[in-house]
Each structure stands twice: as C-alpha cells, then as structure tokens.
Amino acid sequence: MTHSTGSVSACLPIHSDLDLVRVRQHVRQMTAQLGFGLVEQTKLVTAASELARNALVHGGGGQMECTAVTSGGVKGLRLVFSDEGPGIGDLDQALTDGYTSGEGLGMGLGGARRLVHDFSVDTRRGSGTTVTVTSWISRPPGPREAP
Amino acid sequence: MPEQQTAEEQTNPTEEVGTFLRGRREQIAQRWADAALFRTVFTVSREEAVEAGRAVVEALAAVAAAGRLEDAEADGFAVVREQLARTAHSRARSGATLAQISAEMDALRPPVNDLLLDELSAAPAEHVRKCTTALAVLMGTLRLVMMETAMSAGQELINRQRLEMLEIATPVIKLWEGIVAVPLIGTLDSARSQVVMETLLDAVVEQHARIAILDITGVPTVDSLVAQHLMKTVAAARLMGAECIVSGIRPAIAQTIVHLGIDLSSVLTRASLADALAYALQQQGAHIVPAPAGEPQ
Numbered sequence: 296m297t298h299s300t301g302s303v304s305a306c307l308p309i310h311s312d313l314d315l316v317r318v319r320q321h322v323r324q325m326t327a328q329l330g331f332g333l334v335e336q337t338k339l340v341t342a343a344s345e346l347a348r349n350a351l352v353h354g355g356g357g358q359m360e361c362t363a364v365t366s367g368g369v370k371g372l373r374l375v376f377s378d379e380g381p382g383i384g385d386l387d388q389a390l391t392d393g394y395t396s397g398e399g400l401g402m403g404l405g406g407a408r409r410l411v412h413d414f415s416v417d418t419r420r421g422s423g424t425t426v427t428v429t430s431w432i433s434r435p436p437g438p439r440e441a442p
Numbered sequence: 443m444p445e446q447q448t449a450e451e452q453t454n455p456t457e458e459v460g461t462f463l464r465g466r467r468e469q470i471a472q473r474w475a476d477a478a479l480f481r482t483v484f485t486v487s488r489e490e491a492v493e494a495g496r497a498v499v500e501a502l503a504a505v506a507a508a509g510r511l512e513d514a515e516a517d518g519f520a521v522v523r524e525q526l527a528r529t530a531h532s533r534a535r536s537g538a539t540l541a542q543i544s545a546e547m548d549a550l551r552p553p554v555n556d557l558l559l560d561e562l563s564a565a566p567a568e569h570v571r572k573c574t575t576a577l578a579v580l581m582g583t584l585r586l587v588m589m590e591t592a593m594s595a596g597q598e599l600i601n602r603q604r605l606e607m608l609e610i611a612t613p614v615i616k617l618w619e620g621i622v623a624v625p626l627i628g629t630l631d632s633a634r635s636q637v638v639m640e641t642l643l644d645a646v647v648e649q650h651a652r653i654a655i656l657d658i659t660g661v662p663t664v665d666s667l668v669a670q671h672l673m674k675t676v677a678a679a680r681l682m683g684a685e686c687i688v689s690g691i692r693p694a695i696a697q698t699i700v701h702l703g704i705d706l707s708s709v710l711t712r713a714s715l716a717d718a719l720a721y722a723l724q725q726q727g728a729h730i731v732p733a734p735a736g737e738p739q
Contacts, residue, residue, distance in 0.1 A: 337697070344665040345666060409703060
C-alpha cells in the first residue's frame with residue numbers, strides 16, 4: 296500500500312475545554328473540505344473529541360496534529376493526539392468498554408477505535424501517550440476485517 | 443579639554459528624558475490632544491484630551507525619573523493604567539483593532555521626539571542619539587502597557603459573555619400543560635449541562651411537568667461525555683417523577699452513538715421535536731385529530 300503523506304496542516308494545542316471546541320471545529324472543517332460524507336465527518340469529529348479529552352483529562356494536556364493523507368488515490372485525514380502524561384499502564388484494559396480510570400463512561404478510547412478506520416496507540420508508563428487515527432473518504436484499499 | 447566639558451554637561455539620558463517630559467508636558471499634552479488616539483476617545487472637549495495626555499506624560503516622566511524605562515510594571519504606570527484601559531476599551535468599542543490601537547500609540551512618539559530634538563539642539567550628536575533611544579524605549583513600554591490593559595479588558599469581556607451564554611442558551615419552554623422542552627444549542631460541556639439540569643429540574647417543579655423534552659438538534663457533537671450528561675439529566679428528572687425524552691437525534695449522530703458503543707436504551711429518544719411532542723401528548727391522553735373537511739377552525 297503506498298501512502299503519500301501531506302505535510303502537517305495544523306497543530307492544535309489541547310490545554311482547556313475551549314481547545315476541545317477548537318479541535319472539533321477544525322476536524323469538522325478539514326473533513327468537510329476533503330469531501331467526507333456527513334456520517335464519516337461526524338464519526339471522526341466525535342473520535343477526535345474523545346481522544347482530545349483523553350489527552351486533556353488523563354494526559355494533562357497535549358496537542359493534535361492534523362494531516363491530509365492519500366493512499367492509492369483515496370483521500371483521508373490523519374489525526375495524531377499526543378500528551379506527556381503518565382501513559383497507559385494496561386492498554387487492553389483501557390480499550391475495554393466500560394473501564395474508566397476517571398469518572399467518565401469508559402467508552403472514549405474503545406469507542407474512538409470503532410469510529411475510525413485505522414487506530415494505533417503508542418504508550419509507555421511515565422512517558423506519555425500518542426494515539427494516531429486515520430479515516431478515509433471511502434473504504435481504504437485492501438482487505439478489511441468484517442466488523 | 444572639549445571631551446571633559448561634554449562629560450560634565452552630559453547627564454544620564456534617562457534622567458534627561460524624564461526632566462524633559464516634565465518640563466514640556468503642557469506642549470506634549472497639547473500635541474497629543476490632536477493625535478488620533480486621544481482625539482477619537484475624548485470627543486466631548488479638547489480640554490479633556492489635554493488633561494488625559496498630561497496624566498500620561500507625567501506617568502512617563504515618573505517612570506523615566508525612576509530609571510525603569512523597560513519595566514511595564516513600574517509604579518509610574520499604575521496611575522494611568524485605568525485611563526489607558528478606558529481609552530483602549532473605547533477605541534475597541536468603536537471598532538478599532540488591536541493593531542490599529544497599537545499604530546495609534548506609535549503615532550504619539552514623533553511629536554515628542556520632535557520636541558526632544560528641539561530641546562537638545564545644542565547637545566552633541568551622541569548624546570541626542572542616546573536620549574531619543576531612551577524615549578523610544580519608554581514609548582515602547584507605554585505601548586506594551588496599553589496593549590496589556592486592552593487585552594485583559596478583552597479577556598474580561600469574553601469571560602463575562604461566557605457566563606451570560608450559559609444563562610441565555612438554556613431556555614425552558616412550556617409546550618403544553620405538563621410538557622416542557624429544552625432546546626440545547628452548542629457545546630454541552632460540564633458547566634453547560636449543569637445549568638441545563640438545574641433549569642430543567644426547576645421547570646419540572648414549577649410547571650408541574652410530567653414530561654420533559656431535551657432537544658439536541660443544535661448540539662453538533664454527541665460524544666461519550668455529552669451522552670453521559672444527557673443520561674444523568676434524564677435520571678434526575680425521572681427521580682422527580684418526570685419522564686424525559688431526548689429528541690433531535692440526526693442520522694449521523696445516531697450512527698456515531700452506535701459505533702461509540704453508548705447504550706442509550708434507558709433513554710426514550712425520538713428523531714424530531716415534533717415526534718417527541720406527539721408522543722408526549724399521547725401520554726397525556728390528548729389526541730390530535732384532523733378537523734373534519736369543510737369546517738376550518
């Protein structure tokens with residue numbers, strides 16, 4: 296699969312509730328510009344909202360990088376959320392629906408994974424967390440697991 | 443020797459600028475009164491503008507005398523901080539941008555500089571250069587103080603508007619006897635949802651409402667936090683004996699909620715406010731029937 300990566304189009308700070316609003320608005324704008332359908336727009340914006348809130352609440356703040364990408368002629372949007380918080384100790388547990396270390400519903404990380412096409416987490420205890428998600432305008436090329 | 447002579451005559455440039463400002467404050471104030479910054483703010487009388495200019499010159503003289511040209515926190519500025527804030531606020535209200543205000547502040551320097559050059563016409567070039575530099579630094583600091591006050595005034599305004607928004611954006615509407623609705627618009631963060639819950643529960647008591655409709659047509663994103671707030675509000679209303687309906691769930695939002703994995707089955711939902719109202723009326727035992735043909739109401 297050939298990925299061509301655009302330059303990082305924006306890097307938004309995540310340090311307050313207001314920044315979450317900016318993150319959502321930016322992702323909504325970007326997906327609309329790239330030609331995402333309304334459902335895919337809403338899904339990616341919601342995933343961004345969950346992940347940005349995670350970075351804020353659990354990671355003590357961080358940032359989101361937003362990059363337009365193409366793969367085999369298919370356009371997509373890649374979002375990278377990074378924080379320098381305590382990291383996730385048990386990733387499997389964190390991805391389990393209903394598990395929360397705070398007061399939330401415990402659906403954020405697992406829910407975000409289901410809302411996007413590609414999802415990866417890079418975390419180690421004590422050295423922060425980076426979550427990378429990508430959604431494509433239509434299904435990405437290549438075989439995909441049935442949900 | 444000529445060199446010694448100049449050294450004796452020469453005073454510290456900062457002090458010299460301070461003395462100059464104090465000595466020429468009337469002339470400077472008169473010239474500033476004609477500058478855009480003061481002219482556009484003090485429109486009632488020129489005397490007022492001169493008065494304001496004089497206060498600023500005196501503050502600058504005090505700062506220079508204290509030798510704190512670059513210190514925006516210098517005591518001298520404290521006296522005029524409020525006046526500067528009012529001036530900046532007034533300019534901002536009449537539509538000037540920060541850049542414009544900054545440019546207008548910059549325009550205050552040349553008239554003073556001219557007067558200073560005039561005063562120092564006999565002094566050696568090197569000394570004149572030092573004095574004009576000191577003045578430039580001082581005026582730069584004044585501009586910084588002005589910008590700081592302007593921006594903090596803006597921040598206060600934003601904070602106040604944010605509080606006002608919380609109140610305004612959550613009206614409770616009585617739709618029918620015993621039926622109230624809250625149209626939610628915008629971001630449903632923790633602070634907003636707290637206000638929504640309080641106003642809704644108050645309305646349930648006041649209006650003796652049996653059914654409360656939360657309409658989320660105007661909420662752009664429903665993530666797990668928003669869903670959690672909605673469920674809490676519904677649960678609280680239920681404790682008070684009111685049934686809660688969440689309406690305005692658009693197709694894209696419905697699909698997102700399902701993928702997110704949030705279980706809203708404990709919450710009664712409807713696609714539109716009209717559907718929710720129809721359901722509520724039905725629950726109240728009211729039926730809407732079309733009027734018989736030929737008998738308009």
